[in-house]
Amino acid sequence: MTTPALIEVVDDDDDVRRMMVMVLESHGFNVRSHNGGTSYLNAPRADGPRVMLLDVRMPQMSGIELQIRLKETGDDIAVIFMSGESLPHETLAAQRSDAIAFLTKPFHTAQLLQAIKAGLQAQASVKPT
Numbered sequence: 751m752t753t754p755a756l757i758e759v760v761d762d763d764d765d766v767r768r769m770m771v772m773v774l775e776s777h778g779f780n781v782r783s784h785n786g787g788t789s790y791l792n793a794p795r796a797d798g799p800r801v802m803l804l805d806v807r808m809p810q811m812s813g814i815e816l817q818i819r820l821k822e823t824g825d826d827i828a829v830i831f832m833s834g835e836s837l838p839h840e841t842l843a844a845q846r847s848d849a850i851a852f853l854t855k856p857f858h859t860a861q862l863l864q865a866i867k868a869g870l871q872a873q874a875s876v877k878p879t
Contacts, residue, residue, distance in 0.1 A: 828869030
């Protein structure tokens with residue numbers, strides 16, 4: 751039996767994190783939530799298929815900054831950016847990154863699941879070196 755994918759939710763909004771955990775767990779995913787980039791970076795790195803739902807605009811460390819740190823540390827997690835309100839340069843940077851998708855809050859569950867599926871497929875196509 752295969753282990754369900756792990757979804758890492760990184761958002762500074764408690765309500766958004768709770769809602770995302772509830773929705774994703776109801777669709778069979780394992781979920782960990784983090785209230786910011788530092789929280790994610792301090793958590794143990796999980797093995798297996800993983801996708802990160804990453805808020806663009808957060809205090810201390812933006813989603814863009816966290817994605818840069820992920821690349822620097824070799825964390826190849828598939829990233830899906832989310833944003834409710836971002837400045838034009840933040841939106842552009844997120845869209846130009848190698849993220850799987852950019853979702854504008856509020857978004858439909860079907861959009862979220864489709865983006866996660868794309869992220870998992872991208873992870874499966876990455877060959878270990």
